[in-house]
Amino acid sequence: MAKNRPxxxxxxxxxxxxxxxxxxxxxxxxxxxGEGGRSxxxxxxxxxxxxxxxxxxxxxxxxxxxxxVVEANYASSSTLAQQIENGAGAxxxxxxxxxxxxYLEGMGLxxxxxxxxxxxxxxxQPADAAENIGRPQDLLADWVKHxxxxxxxxxxxxxxxxxxxxxxxxxxxxxxxxxxxxxVRHALSFVEMGAAEAGIVYATDAAISGRVKVALELAxxxxxxxxxxxxxxxxxxxxxxxxxxxxxxxxAGAAEVFRKHGFTVLAAPRGCPATPLP
Amino acid sequence: MNLLAIELLSPEEWTALRLxxxxxxxxxxxxxxxxxxxxxxxxxxxxxxxxLLEAMVNLPLVxxxxxxxxxxxxxxxxxxxxxxxxADWFGVKIVFSWLxxxxxxxxxxxxxxxxxxxxxxxxxDPRLEMAARSLGASRLGAFFTVSLPLxxxxxxxxxxxxxxxxxxxxxxxxxxxxxxxxxxxTIPLAIFTVASRPGGMNQCWRLVGLSILLACAALxxxxxxxxxQSRHESR
Amino acid sequence: MSLVSFQCRHRFAGGFELDIAFxxxxxxxxxxxxxxxxxxxxxxxxAGFLRPQSGRVQLADQAMLDTARRLFVPPERRQxxxxxxxxxxxxxxxxxxxxxxxxxxxxxxxxSIEFRRVLEVLEIGGLLQRYPGSLSGGExxxxxxxxxxxxxxxxxxxxxxxxxxxxxxxxxxxxxxxRVVDEWRIPTLFVTHxxxxxxxxxxxxxxxxxxxxxxxGTPDDALSQPEPLGWKNSMGPVNLLRLERxxxxxxxxxxxxxxxxxxxxxxxxxxxxxxFVQFSxxxxxxxxxxxxxxxxxxxxxxxxxxLVPLDQAVFVAxxxxxxxxxxxxxxxxxxxxxxPGSDVTCLLKAHSLRVVT
Numbered sequence: 006m007a008k009n010r011p012x013x014x015x016x017x018x019x020x021x022x023x024x025x026x027x028x029x030x031x032x033x034x035x036x037x038x039g040e041g042g043r044s045x046x047x048x049x050x051x052x053x054x055x056x057x058x059x060x061x062x063x064x065x066x067x068x069x070x071x072x073x074v075v076e077a078n079y080a081s082s083s084t085l086a087q088q089i090e091n092g093a094g095a096x097x098x099x100x101x102x103x104x105x106x107x108y109l110e111g112m113g114l115x116x117x118x119x120x121x122x123x124x125x126x127x128x129x130q131p132a133d134a135a136e137n138i139g140r141p142q143d144l145l146a147d148w149v150k151h152x153x154x155x156x157x158x159x160x161x162x163x164x165x166x167x168x169x170x171x172x173x174x175x176x177x178x179x180x181x182x183x184x185x186x187x188x189v190r191h192a193l194s195f196v197e198m199g200a201a202e203a204g205i206v207y208a209t210d211a212a213i214s215g216r217v218k219v220a221l222e223l224a225x226x227x228x229x230x231x232x233x234x235x236x237x238x239x240x241x242x243x244x245x246x247x248x249x250x251x252x253x254x255x256x257a258g259a260a261e262v263f264r265k266h267g268f269t270v271l272a273a274p275r276g277c278p279a280t281p282l283p
Numbered sequence: 284m285n286l287l288a289i290e291l292l293s294p295e296e297w298t299a300l301r302l303x304x305x306x307x308x309x310x311x312x313x314x315x316x317x318x319x320x321x322x323x324x325x326x327x328x329x330x331x332x333x334x335l336l337e338a339m340v341n342l343p344l345v346x347x348x349x350x351x352x353x354x355x356x357x358x359x360x361x362x363x364x365x366x367x368x369x370a371d372w373f374g375v376k377i378v379f380s381w382l383x384x385x386x387x388x389x390x391x392x393x394x395x396x397x398x399x400x401x402x403x404x405x406x407x408d409p410r411l412e413m414a415a416r417s418l419g420a421s422r423l424g425a426f427f428t429v430s431l432p433l434x435x436x437x438x439x440x441x442x443x444x445x446x447x448x449x450x451x452x453x454x455x456x457x458x459x460x461x462x463x464x465x466x467x468x469t470i471p472l473a474i475f476t477v478a479s480r481p482g483g484m485n486q487c488w489r490l491v492g493l494s495i496l497l498a499c500a501a502l503x504x505x506x507x508x509x510x511x512q513s514r515h516e517s518r
Numbered sequence: 519m520s521l522v523s524f525q526c527r528h529r530f531a532g533g534f535e536l537d538i539a540f541x542x543x544x545x546x547x548x549x550x551x552x553x554x555x556x557x558x559x560x561x562x563x564x565a566g567f568l569r570p571q572s573g574r575v576q577l578a579d580q581a582m583l584d585t586a587r588r589l590f591v592p593p594e595r596r597q598x599x600x601x602x603x604x605x606x607x608x609x610x611x612x613x614x615x616x617x618x619x620x621x622x623x624x625x626x627x628x629x630s631i632e633f634r635r636v637l638e639v640l641e642i643g644g645l646l647q648r649y650p651g652s653l654s655g656g657e658x659x660x661x662x663x664x665x666x667x668x669x670x671x672x673x674x675x676x677x678x679x680x681x682x683x684x685x686x687x688x689x690x691x692x693x694x695x696x697r698v699v700d701e702w703r704i705p706t707l708f709v710t711h712x713x714x715x716x717x718x719x720x721x722x723x724x725x726x727x728x729x730x731x732x733x734x735g736t737p738d739d740a741l742s743q744p745e746p747l748g749w750k751n752s753m754g755p756v757n758l759l760r761l762e763r764x765x766x767x768x769x770x771x772x773x774x775x776x777x778x779x780x781x782x783x784x785x786x787x788x789x790x791x792x793x794f795v796q797f798s799x800x801x802x803x804x805x806x807x808x809x810x811x812x813x814x815x816x817x818x819x820x821x822x823x824x825l826v827p828l829d830q831a832v833f834v835a836x837x838x839x840x841x842x843x844x845x846x847x848x849x850x851x852x853x854x855x856x857x858p859g860s861d862v863t864c865l866l867k868a869h870s871l872r873v874v875t
Contacts, residue, residue: 083479108481151379156462159479184379184461185476195461200360200378410606416593417565417600418669419623424594428619432610 048250049094049241050077051085053101054188055124055162055207056233059266060099063259071253073246081188083159089114089238096241097251099233101189101207102161106234117237121255122268124231125208126165126223131199131216138220141173144182144203152182153201155189161231162189166205169227193217207231209267232271296490298465299473303497306381306469307449310388311442314396318441319431322400327409344394351390352458359383359459384460384467388449396445403437404430443505447498470494521705522547522673526563526573536560536570536729542707546699548720548737549709556729557709561675564707565600566593577673578705594623599671599704603678605662607650613661614646620669631670631702639697640664656687660694667698676708680715689874692718713741713756714796714874738841755833755843757802761793776839781815781868794874799833801870802844805863806854816866818842822858825851832856836864 052060057079064075078085078095086105089095090112100106101124109115128138136148144152155163163185170176186192189206196204197216204217211219225231235254241247253259260270292300321340325333343351359366359377369375377383407430415425431438453471460467462476470490477487525539536556549557562568564575566582569590575583577598582591599620607616621633637643640660650658659679666674679695680688692715699706699719710716716723716737723740725733733740741755761773761780764787771787773780773795780795809817820838827833832851834844842864846856856862 081479083481086481087479087484104481150376151461151463153461156476156479158476159483181463181465184463186461187457187475198356198360199362200356201461408606410602410604411608413565413567413593414600414602414606415608415619416567417596417598417675418620418665419594419597420619421594422592424623429608429610433608 046073046246048073048075048244048247049096050075050099050250051089051093051095051097052077052079052099053082053085053161053233054079054190055101055210056099056268057190058213059209059263059268062266063254063262066258066262067250067253070258071246071249073249075250081155081160083156083161084188094240095238096244096247097254098236098238099254100161100236101231101233102164103229103232103234104164105161106236109236109238114239115236116239116242117251119235119251119255120232120271121235121259122233122263122270124233124268125225126162126169126205126228126231127208127211128220128223129193129196129204129206129211129217130202130220131196132218134202134218138203140221141170141175141223144175145178149202150182151184151195151201151203152179153184153186153192153195153204155192155206156185156187157183158185160186160188162192162205162207162210165228165231168229169205169223172227207267212267233268292489292493295464295468295473296493299468299470299490300493302381302384302466302468303450303470306384306388307446310385310392310449311396311446313385314389314393314445315438315442318393318396318400318445319438322397322438322441323404323426323430325397326401326404340397341394343391348387348391348452348454349458352387352455355383355386355390355455355459359386378459379461379463379467381460381467384452384456384469387455387459388452391452391455392445392448395448396441399437399441399444400434403434403441406437407433439508440505443501447501450494450497450501470497520576521545521578522564522707523574523576524560524564526560526570526575528559528563528568528570528573534729538726538729538731540724540731540734542722542724544720544722545703546706546708546720547722547724548716549707549724549726550711550713550716550741551726552711555726557711557726558677560726561600561677561707561709564596564673565598565675566591566596597670597672599666599669599674601659601662601666601674601676601679603681605650605658607658607662607665609650611649612646613642613648613650613653616650616661616665617642617646617668620665623669631667633668635701636664636667639701640667640694655683656691659683659691663694663698667702667704671704674704674706674708676706678709678711680710680712692874695719714758714794716741717756717758718794755799757797757799757843759795759840759842761795764793775818778818778838780818780866780871782873783868783871784873795871796874797866797870797872799843799845801866802842803865804834804836804844804846804850804854804856805865806860807863809863809865812865813867814865815868816864816871818864818866820862820864822856822860822862825856825858827851834862836862838864 050060060077064077068074082100082102082105085098086100086108089098089109098109106115106118110118128141130138138144154166157163157167167176170179184195184201186195189210192204193206193210193214195201197214208222211217235251237247237251263270321336325337356378357363361367361370361376366377369377377386411429412425415429416422420428451471453475456467456469457472462468462472468476470493474487474490477483477490520541520543523541526536528536536559538556538560549560551557559568563570563573570585572585573583577596581589582596583589608619611619640663642657642660642664645653645657645661650661653661680691683691696719708719720737723735723737724731725740759775761775763774764782765772765774766787769785771782771784773782773793782795803814818838820836820842822834823837824835825832827848831845832848834846834851834856836842836844844864
């Protein structure tokens, strides 16, 4: 028994470590593993967490109209991009940030690309917060102990939020209060629960929650244009259903749903060439 | 030595190392007294409702860590039952602080510690305490001078296991302590953060190596302690 | 004022019931009975580890337990030293630390037993720096005895102290126990199922069977009663003779019993004294006449003092200066007209004797 113990302990430690590192890869391998026998009547969609409700509704409409099932995986754009890079079998990728689409394009994984809709950043507080934040500078107050953002290094919502705060000259002072949530939906939850006194999320996220209130909207000029590139991934190029869905996303019906959920619809024509917009 | 060390790791990696070590040590140390008490209780005393205590202790073992973190957040958040008391009476906010990281590590590693300690006490003859008491030792005295020293091997093993588990804790930590650079970004969180950046997977090897090094150090320490222990006993 | 006054009634989970009451003011009292009779529970109650449903325990002038008055003194305050069957020495402490364990916990005025003297009497001075794990069985039991003594107890409790030792060791440790009794005269209560131990050590015996007291008295009296001892389970009396002197005659060891001599089965003198010889009643042949021309070396003359007829055998107690029990068939007893007061000769083969020291 004494001889076995170090072995067992080491095993436990390895499992613990693999837990950390493998968290992003699990769904990737699951996806890659279950590839055999994929029918063309199905679309595999990877989409940024902040587009969940809008795309779910669009997927339902699509299914009603075309009879094709859309299987969606919603997570932070960074995680999804890395999964695609590692061979997850996605057909269509909707990113919350041009960077991740650029990244995949750099790897030659992009078949087609278009920008269909956009978003705005808002500062939110718990719905029953006593004090209100009138201007971005109020975030510096002592009573705002924590500011929840999507990860400013990786999640698009976080990257934009950091950009905005830098443009306002507030980033350096605020960075020690920043709670980097795994994705923007978590950031929203933290504010809903009152764990964080304030947060910066997309207007669309704030809209779906009844337990937060929008304190103020951050001016669009503070950041790069917040656009959601829609990508037809190379591995979905042969999939007729995927092509169909890709086109559907820039249809009038889809635009209606986007607006309804609080997104801004871009006037970009259908089927843009696969070069990133400035 | 200092200059060399600085070159080995970046500042944010140093911070992660410092945080991880502090959190894991504090978590293991803080759970030790309770771990010993509960381990002893479960090993020796039969009482009604014992099954309930066992279930509660083992729960974090089977619960996904993220769920455990979520429950802790609900409980200790400013609107939760315990968190609101802490906020109103003491003005203390525990979530999103390094204390919350300690809490998360404590909760997930507690069942492992109790398990090891309980086994240790089960292997100590309860009649030895009887002998001690017949010689004039109080209940507590007999526990500290006889049972605890004899169980020390298992207690230490439990401590080390808890320490190692605390080092690797991610899911619960990110939920209740958040990922705040410089304050709660422990090594696992730092690895996750670095890996989430574009091309970041290749950057985190130093932190991964550090994790493994710490785990090996914990193992080595436990082996050394065990060997020292057995030199003192002649069985 | 008795040294130990004990009364206890308790029903165990398995259904076993204990209903025992006795008093003793003798220095060494034995609690005797077959396994499972409840003897250990008596010690546990006296020591304070068993809390009976109803009972009273008084040691000298101090009440330790009185369920009627809800009085319960915890074990650590009872000043009772215990020697267990499995020594129960602390394996993580040296012999010296074990011995000093009780010493530390005692109040000053009870330290009447000198530490060094204990080492001398039990001959354990050379073992002080060793660990229990490296000691032999006999050494461990001596250290256990020493540990109970150094705690300066008002009462010494021993639970089958010799049971886990082999025959040769038993005799040697028994000698140490006698030394301890002689040296300090601490009131002692010891539990055993071996008659030889009772006869050697005890001044008084309480016989227990099935959770009840069936006899009390001096060893000779109490152990002479057939019923309670379950002689029907062939646990009959054991003969134990104490020899005053052992001499060497014609190359043979001879023991002196009053004016009679006993041939011993060895050719050299036993090194220890006093010398005891043990033998079974079944090895004793009785004769109404003087006998010659038989191979049995020993012929002891005496007078029958008691007859105990059982189903298959008759036990005859013969007084030859000490009591010797013989087991004969009922027919033989009738044929020889054995009756109390008759003079008989006990024939005993030298090789039936076992010398125990």
